[in-house]
Amino acid sequence: MRDCFETRHSDVLGRIGELTVPRADQTVETPALLPVINPNIRTVSPARLEAEFGADALITNAYIIRGTDDLRERALDEGLHEMLGFSGAIVTDSGSFQLAEYGDIDVTTREILSFQREIGSDVATPVDVPTPPDAAREQTEADLATTEQALADAEAVDTGEMLVNAPVQGSTHLDLREAAARHADATDLDVFPVGAVVPLMNDYRYADVVDVLAAAKRGLGADRPVHLFGAGHPMMFALAAAMGADLFDSAAYAIYARDDRYLTVRGTRHLDDLTYLPCECPICTSHTPADLRGAAADERERLLAEHNLHVSFGELRRIKAAIREGNLLELVETRSRAHPAMLDGYRALLDHAAQLERHDPTSKGTFFYCSAESARRPEVVRHHDRLGRLDAPATLLLTEGSSPSGDRFDAAWRLLPPFGPVPRALSETYPFTAELPDRTDRPAQEAAARGVDRLVDANPDTDVTVAHDDWAASALDRLPASVRAEPLGARPDRDDA
Amino acid sequence: MRDCFETRHSDVLGRIGELTVPRADQTVETPALLPVINPNIRTVSPARLEAEFGADALITNAYIIRGTDDLRERALDEGLHEMLGFSGAIVTDSGSFQLAEYGDIDVTTREILSFQREIGSDVATPVDVPTPPDAAREQTEADLATTEQALADAEAVDTGEMLVNAPVQGSTHLDLREAAARHADATDLDVFPVGAVVPLMNDYRYADVVDVLAAAKRGLGADRPVHLFGAGHPMMFALAAAMGADLFDSAAYAIYARDDRYLTVRGTRHLDDLTYLPCECPICTSHTPADLRGAAADERERLLAEHNLHVSFGELRRIKAAIREGNLLELVETRSRAHPAMLDGYRALLDHAAQLERHDPTSKGTFFYCSAESARRPEVVRHHDRLGRLDAPATLLLTEGSSPSGDRFDAAWRLLPPFGPVPRALSETYPFTAELPDRTDRPAQEAAARGVDRLVDANPDTDVTVAHDDWAASALDRLPASVRAEPLGARPDRDDA
Ligand SMILES: [Mg+2]
Ligand SMILES: [Mg+2]
Ligand SMILES: [Zn+2]
Ligand SMILES: [Zn+2]
Numbered sequence: 001m002r003d004c005f006e007t008r009h010s011d012v013l014g015r016i017g018e019l020t021v022p023r024a025d026q027t028v029e030t031p032a033l034l035p036v037i038n039p040n041i042r043t044v045s046p047a048r049l050e051a052e053f054g055a056d057a058l059i060t061n062a063y064i065i066r067g068t069d070d071l072r073e074r075a076l077d078e079g080l081h082e083m084l085g086f087s088g089a090i091v092t093d094s095g096s097f098q099l100a101e102y103g104d105i106d107v108t109t110r111e112i113l114s115f116q117r118e119i120g121s122d123v124a125t126p127v128d129v130p131t132p133p134d135a136a137r138e139q140t141e142a143d144l145a146t147t148e149q150a151l152a153d154a155e156a157v158d159t160g161e162m163l164v165n166a167p168v169q170g171s172t173h174l175d176l177r178e179a180a181a182r183h184a185d186a187t188d189l190d191v192f193p194v195g196a197v198v199p200l201m202n203d204y205r206y207a208d209v210v211d212v213l214a215a216a217k218r219g220l221g222a223d224r225p226v227h228l229f230g231a232g233h234p235m236m237f238a239l240a241a242a243m244g245a246d247l248f249d250s251a252a253y254a255i256y257a258r259d260d261r262y263l264t265v266r267g268t269r270h271l272d273d274l275t276y277l278p279c280e281c282p283i284c285t286s287h288t289p290a291d292l293r294g295a296a297a298d299e300r301e302r303l304l305a306e307h308n309l310h311v312s313f314g315e316l317r318r319i320k321a322a323i324r325e326g327n328l329l330e331l332v333e334t335r336s337r338a339h340p341a342m343l344d345g346y347r348a349l350l351d352h353a354a355q356l357e358r359h360d361p362t363s364k365g366t367f368f369y370c371s372a373e374s375a376r377r378p379e380v381v382r383h384h385d386r387l388g389r390l391d392a393p394a395t396l397l398l399t400e401g402s403s404p405s406g407d408r409f410d411a412a413w414r415l416l417p418p419f420g421p422v423p424r425a426l427s428e429t430y431p432f433t434a435e436l437p438d439r440t441d442r443p444a445q446e447a448a449a450r451g452v453d454r455l456v457d458a459n460p461d462t463d464v465t466v467a468h469d470d471w472a473a474s475a476l477d478r479l480p481a482s483v484r485a486e487p488l489g490a491r492p493d494r495d496d497a
Numbered sequence: 498m499r500d501c502f503e504t505r506h507s508d509v510l511g512r513i514g515e516l517t518v519p520r521a522d523q524t525v526e527t528p529a530l531l532p533v534i535n536p537n538i539r540t541v542s543p544a545r546l547e548a549e550f551g552a553d554a555l556i557t558n559a560y561i562i563r564g565t566d567d568l569r570e571r572a573l574d575e576g577l578h579e580m581l582g583f584s585g586a587i588v589t590d591s592g593s594f595q596l597a598e599y600g601d602i603d604v605t606t607r608e609i610l611s612f613q614r615e616i617g618s619d620v621a622t623p624v625d626v627p628t629p630p631d632a633a634r635e636q637t638e639a640d641l642a643t644t645e646q647a648l649a650d651a652e653a654v655d656t657g658e659m660l661v662n663a664p665v666q667g668s669t670h671l672d673l674r675e676a677a678a679r680h681a682d683a684t685d686l687d688v689f690p691v692g693a694v695v696p697l698m699n700d701y702r703y704a705d706v707v708d709v710l711a712a713a714k715r716g717l718g719a720d721r722p723v724h725l726f727g728a729g730h731p732m733m734f735a736l737a738a739a740m741g742a743d744l745f746d747s748a749a750y751a752i753y754a755r756d757d758r759y760l761t762v763r764g765t766r767h768l769d770d771l772t773y774l775p776c777e778c779p780i781c782t783s784h785t786p787a788d789l790r791g792a793a794a795d796e797r798e799r800l801l802a803e804h805n806l807h808v809s810f811g812e813l814r815r816i817k818a819a820i821r822e823g824n825l826l827e828l829v830e831t832r833s834r835a836h837p838a839m840l841d842g843y844r845a846l847l848d849h850a851a852q853l854e855r856h857d858p859t860s861k862g863t864f865f866y867c868s869a870e871s872a873r874r875p876e877v878v879r880h881h882d883r884l885g886r887l888d889a890p891a892t893l894l895l896t897e898g899s900s901p902s903g904d905r906f907d908a909a910w911r912l913l914p915p916f917g918p919v920p921r922a923l924s925e926t927y928p929f930t931a932e933l934p935d936r937t938d939r940p941a942q943e944a945a946a947r948g949v950d951r952l953v954d955a956n957p958d959t960d961v962t963v964a965h966d967d968w969a970a971s972a973l974d975r976l977p978a979s980v981r982a983e984p985l986g987a988r989p990d991r992d993d994a
Binding site: 052053207266269273274275276277278279280281282284285310311313314317318320321322324325330331333334335336337338339340341342343344347368369370371372373435436437438439441442443474 | 549550704763766770771772773774775776777778779781782807808810811814815817818819821822827828830831832833834835836837838839840841844865866867868869870932933934935936938939940970971
């Protein structure tokens with residue numbers, strides 16, 4: 001099975017895609033959230049997940065089912081779909097987590113893949129080795145060799161129509177992650193989980209999650225569906241989606257609920273600390289915190305799990321709407337203010353602006369400048385690259401004011417922070433129709449100065465004058481020495497003097 | 498009636514308060530959202546607003562009721578509560594809007610107040626003059642004189658237990674707004690609407706809304722309940738609440754619904770443009786955009802109005818939770834990324850950091866540094882003021898690293914961007930337990946340098962050494978000339994060398 005994934009709409013590295021799951025006779029629209037179903041515990045039944053929450057797919061653990069007599073018998077007898085009461089796509093995990101946790105498991109990739117096929121899994125997983133973050137390079141390389149063998153074993157098994165995961169490991173060694181992704185991409189397997197990121201997320205290392213995801217994406221073709229394994233907190237869905245994660249799975253909704261924890265896109269709250277329910281979901285609009293605290297333990301767990309699911313699926317819809325509207329980065333802007341570690345994650349994403357730029361659509365709705373970070377967006381990088389290829393006339397005015405009436409210059413272009421020089425012909429195109437705050441901040445001015453620098457580099461003989469609106473010294477310092485900089489007020493020939 | 502308002506919890510200028518409304522025998526918890534009820538049109542019935550959305554209060558227009566024969570008769574006969582089917586507090590407007598719109602109305606303050614009392618209003622409004630933004634100063638002053646007379650007339654009417662609004666006008670003349678607030682504060686009226694801000698909000702002039710609100714707050718005692726008249730978009734509730742708005746009213750929920758517009762905390766969407774419903778509310782979790790588009794017009798209007806209400810009341814709960822948790826500014830951080838004009842609004846709020854600081858609690862949960870703007874928060878201003886009063890020893894090391902082992906200095910204090918020098922004794926107190934991003938940005942370093950400057954100003958004889966972690970030139974430039982600045986790596990006596 002190849003070509004199971006098609007991109008319909010994209011924004012940054014995020015995309016609305018269609019994952020064709022032939023065995024389930026189902027198309028899963030991505031980004032998708034797969035609730036994790038513990039085969040032994042049903043906080044919210046799979047049937048309700050499907051009917052009430054719109055879950056197209058879920059994930060459960062084939063290793064646990066295989067190791068539990070009654071579950072194994074039922075799964076082999078009825079099949080997974082019947083056993084769980086779920087008609088959507090069912091992804092199964094293999095025991096890799098248990099391998100990482102306990103050092104050894106009693107099943108091979110060939111055995112577990114065959115078992116997954118027998119019980120009717122739609123997307124199966126081989127026994128890869130999830131090397132934890134910060135592992136030694138040698139250990140990581142040894143683990144990757146084992147994972148490579150598992151992928152080779154998986155390719156050799158007759159899996160029929162069942163899709164098979166090709167996990168991408170490599171710890172926090174970014175070159176190894178990229179190489180592992182490249183290797184996985186070259187197999188004939190189907191879906192590409194980026195593994196062992198849960199410890200990073202648990203430690204709020206969102207910048208490392210972004211770097212790991214960026215490395216994996218560099219090694220994978222753009223048409224490969226990527227699963228961010230174990231990513232279940234809605235706070236970081238938008239950030240991960242913008243880095244190209246297509247599939248998420250949430251055990252958090254249930255595990256957190258068991259512990260009276262309440263998920264929000266701004267972080268986690270404990271029920272005991274809630275004086276108001278900061279949410280619009282059906283649970284939160286029909287209960288008070290006291291109602292929830294007063295409910296019996298199993299009822300409380302179910303109510304919290306349902307809230308957690310509503311928030312998680314709601315955020316997925318918000319992300320999909322943002323991709324369609326071309327404002328996914330604007331959503332990330334918002335989410336990255338939930339915690340300083342999320343800001344680190346967003347800044348890390350912007351470190352990869354050149355990588356993002358190669359996939360980001362060239363035209364969207366309106367660019368919103370919403371923070372200093374906006375000055376580092378892929379659109380700015382793209383325009384600076386273009387400036388390095390543009391021809392400029394012999395004398396050129398770049399101005400934040402209106403055009404001069406005189407003919408002192410061959411041409412007058414807008415000087416638009418954070419982009420820099422904008423030729424008249426581009427002025428009404430994306431992203432130069434940007435909405436900007438009233439006060440241009442230094443990072444925007446400095447980015448604009450870098451744009452001027454790129455243009456001057458490409459046109460060393462052009463005589464450039466910059467008419468700026470009270471730029472900071474740090475921005476003026478970034479202008480090339482050959483440029484004449486004049487404050488707007490000093491321009492004798494401007495219309496609006 | 499005085500002393501109708503009590504603050505229970507506060508954060509920034511925002512507070513959870515209790516507005517006692519004796520005539521309704523009701524206490525309204527603030528911040529509160531008052532749905533506007535058009536007496537002629539019921540998109541969502543007042544009974545449902547009360548039972549399903551938790552509305553404690555609503556607002557309707559006594560001028561329209563008075564001018565519509567059957568409404569007038571019913572209101573006089575049954576009373577407003579019976580007529581509307583609402584047991585909570587009912588605020589009534591007076592026709593000021595119509596006055597502003599049509600230049601003349603056929604009722605005096607004395608008449609409309611008596612009428613409001615007769616129909617059973619709980620909070621009545623005199624006929625003030627809502628001068629629009631950017632009005633000439635002379636016009637504004639003339640209008641304010643009329644409003645002052647209306648307030649005097651209102652004081653003279655026997656209003657019994659009914660509360661009476663004392664609107665604060667003044668257009669965008671901030672000194673006039675402040676003076677008008679001071680005048681209103683000196684009346685014996687009860688609730689203080691800040692008026693004529695709708696045109697500002699319609700034009701996305703959130704910075705001006707903040708400035709107007711700040712001016713009104715300067716003129717009003719801290720125990721005065723403030724109503725931001727006509728503020729119905731949930732995008733700006735958090736910002737306005739942080740500036741001290743206690744009451745909001747929303748006609749938007751219904752007006753927007755009529756026009757197929759869908760409110761979100763990130764802005765407004767048109768139903769035709771929605772491919773997903775980016776919301777968790779009971780409407781959005783049980784409908785698709787196609788369902789809504791396919792519904793009959795009145796059903797669609799009701800469904801959208803209910804969504805709009807859920808989002809608005811949900812945001813109010815989020816704000817109240819944030820006030821309780823002491824992270825209202827963190828919520829504003831998030832909301833201010835919804836649009837560049839909201840960023841302008843947040844930056845305007847931070848321009849008033851000294852005013853905010855006087856009311857902001859000195860201890861909260863944890864300070865989150867989430868953007869360059871965080872460097873301008875009231876906590877930073879407060880600490881800098883304190884540094885200007887602190888005694889420093891003869892030789893002092895301010896370090897971003899660990900303490901030195903040697904005895905070269907009389908004392909070693911933490912140097913913590915954005916706060917600056919932090920004496921050891923304060924290290925574990927709010928806000929110095931702040932969560933910071935991994936990368937300290939320039940605004941944080943510059944704020945820390947200003948803190949050093951304040952300390953040196955107060956202790957000119959102290960010999961100060963700053964051991965900084967690779968600060969930007971712009972931050973080093975802000976250090977006083979007398980300070981010796983050394984990069985952390987250069988410190989021979991540091992523990993972690
Ligand atoms: Mg195969
Ligand atoms: Mg009175
Ligand atoms: Zn909820
Ligand atoms: Zn909704």
